[in-house]
């Protein structure tokens with residue numbers, strides 16, 4: 083065995099070969115851009131209008147929020163089919179508490195979040211400590227909570243919500259600079275985000291270089307960051323010309339950053355990957371696998387509850403149909419984002435991009451007036467194509 | 481010549497696994513391939529059997545007088561080349577008969593002809609000398625018998641060239657002997673075999689020709705008939721220098737008792753009336769290496785796992801003490817905190833996360849040591865992994881390599897690194913050198929000696945008696961869940977151990 087210096091080899095292979103080897107990561111970004119360009123063209127420019135970009139975030143926030151939790155569940159080697167129903171149930175619970183019983187919003191929201199965690203805890207308990215397959219436990223949960231939301235709402239829609247509750251979703255962050263349009267805060271946030279991303283990226287590169295890890299060729303690093311930066315600035319610029327930063331966008335970004343940190347940098351995140359990668363080996367390494375599995379479900383319950391609140395706030399009513407089949411969109415987003423069905427691998431950023439891909443397709447197809455029938459078919463095919471691409475690349479490597 | 485592989489070169493990203501290797505195998509012989517871990521033995525056989533298809537390597541293969549370009553395993557199987565991989569590939573829940581004819585079913589139009597299947601299975605089982613009914617589930621068989629099923633499966637496909645990658649690594653002495661006899665029997669019937677093995681005594685027993693590979697290149701091909709080829713000569717070719725001793729010297733000085741078990745009892749996890757460990761007591765002193773000998777099924781692994789966080793069995797009773805103080809070993813993390821480490825015998829399914837990097841595997845059992853308040857410091861983690869990579873001489877381009885891509889022996893070193901990093905007081909090693917080459921074994925023995933010199937207590941479970949004899953200060957002989965005897969280094973010999981086992 084002769085050892086080849088990886089850095090040297092990378093230089094020899096060049097950018098093309100590097101991309102080919104990391105095709106999954108670049109492919110995802112490329113797919114998102116391609117899909118956006120496609121819909122931008124066929125919708126005659128409607129897709130990227132300020133108001134529609136704002137809408138895109140509002141419409142997809144709940145999927146993204148739940149995709150964060152679902153990624154952890156799937157990385158841990160499980161699945162949660164109940165999230166759509168739980169989301170609907172929590173929306174119904176909020177409506178009953180706030181609209182019917184007249185409880186203050188500040189009380190109802192924490193109660194809803196705690197109930198969500200409780201639901202996750204019960205399901206997680208059966209999965210983790212009784213080793214009942216998560217598919218079965220959460221399938222049961224899906225039916226139970228679908229039924230319970232119908233019962234809670236007595237089959238009716240309940241609404242509207244007070245303004246303070248609606249702000250969860252449809253509110254905008256006021257411009258600190260006191261301007262109306264363009265919203266300077268939005269633009270400032272965009273610039274800060276770009277600088278932060280660049281700085282983090284450069285720092286990671288420096289670290290990789292120190293340990294001799296084969297990094298992205300510098301040209302590619304610049305190109306990728308340029309694209310991401312341009313997209314970020316473009317989006318914030320557009321938002322600035324509508325009503326500024328939606329509240330929900332801010333919560334999404336904060337949540338995403340937190341989950342990226344937890345999954346990539348903390349012992350907790352690392353252990354979840356270990357359990358998904360090989361539960362027996364993880365257990366024999368002193369990791370409390372049951373407790374971790376339990377916690378991933380509690381976390382999922384919490385995020386499903388948050389999604390339920392955001393969704394109800396946006397529609398301004400709770401309906402018995404809310405959250406119907408949403409679990410499928412969430413799971414699809416995670417798999418499009420490159421997570422593996424058998425657990426142990428997958429990234430938060432991938433899941434978020436996967437959710438955006440689903441979101442842009444939903445939105446674009448709705449603008450085009452494509453029927454729900456075709457929409458389902460197309461989404462299904464995109465999911466299959468994404469996973470096929472994964473498997474194909476894995477086989478090619480071996 | 482039945483087979484000639486000429487100038488084979490195979491590269492993986494960052495690694496040149498084979499560099500211009502040639503191999504020539506005569507019709508009807510048993511050809512052994514020896515080499516250190518990571519030398520490229522398995523890779524060469526995967527090239528031969530089409531696991532790596534033609535075009536993914538350079539060089540040519542001439543088989544049975546014609547140039548062969550296998551696109552996949554089916555291709556090579558059609559020509560009578562059957563490979564039995566390092567890891568067995570049977571379906572545990574299916575019967576022996578179903579496994580043997582999997583993908584090659586007897587019957588017509590997709591309807592299986594069971595009487596025919598069973599009849600043929602019986603014939604094949606008789607050929608390999610396995611006394612089991614064709615309907616027995618594979619999971620109910622021990623590893624030795626499963627290995628025989630694999631060979632029966634190969635025979636069902638009209639094998640001409642049988643390739644066995646470390647077939648005896650997981651077998652007991654008796655099972656290994658049976659398997660080697662079977663190979664000799666097949667040879668008499670005209671089957672050519674290639675066998676990869678780290679057990680040089682076995683190689684000497686059965687091989688007609690021995691090829692040694694080092695660092696991805698052929699070093700020597702020697703005629704082994706007539707018994708002129710010595711083990712020392714093979715070792716010299718493998719490691720590139722003379723190795724005077726197989727076991728490093730250690731200065732044997734036992735201190736105070738570090739680890740003690742009193743009246744340890746364990747029951748079978750499902751069948752509660754079965755007592756797997758019965759009233760067992762033992763002591764290990766600082767600086768001591770204590771061996772546990774016994775046949776497969778004696779309860780050695782069960783003992784170790786039950787001690788290590790109750791990972792095996794139920795209704796466990798008894799007392800465990802470390803440095804004279806009773807310790808709580810009820811969960812794995814408590815056992816680790818108490819200073820215990822257990823290196824499992826089954827590295828692939830219990831020891832490693834194959835899809836993860838070396839770095840992440842090394843830190844796994846002691847993540848908190850590379851983290852501050854729950855946040856992992858990657859620089860520190862990398863340094864730790866790098867240190868072990870160098871001190872254990874794990875052969876790989878870097879610690880960011882996935883463990884999956886390492887050769888078997890190097891994977892074992894990663895498991896060892898993981899447990900050394902927990903800085904244990906008591907290290908329990910379960911078959912620590914299974915599938916490991918002589919050079920790496922020596923390195924691992926050195927590590928064990930360093931630990932014991934530092935006053936740690938080491939317990940070593942092994943099926944290789946020479947290793948127990950060469951390394952241990954005392955050897956417990958175990959049978960059916962009890963210690964049936966204890967031998968000091970001076971008293972111990974293979975015969976003494978065997979006679980204690982069969983005395984029961």
Ligand SMILES: Nc1ncnc2c1ncn2[C@@H]1O[C@H](COP(=O)(O)OP(=O)(O)OP(=O)(O)O)[C@@H](O)[C@H]1O
Pocket residue numbers: 083492493495496497515516517518519520521522523524875876885886887888889890915917
């Ligand atoms: N898929 C792969 N990707 C990258 N490197 C690989 C891959 N497979 C094997 N290697 C590398 O090729 C070299 C040869 O590996 P191989 O498995 O052939 O060794 P071996 O001689 O069979 O060793 P052992 O005795 O430990 O089984 C090793 O350095 C290994 O790390």
Ligand SMILES: [Mg+2]
Pocket residue numbers: 521522523566645887888
């Ligand atoms: Mg091998």
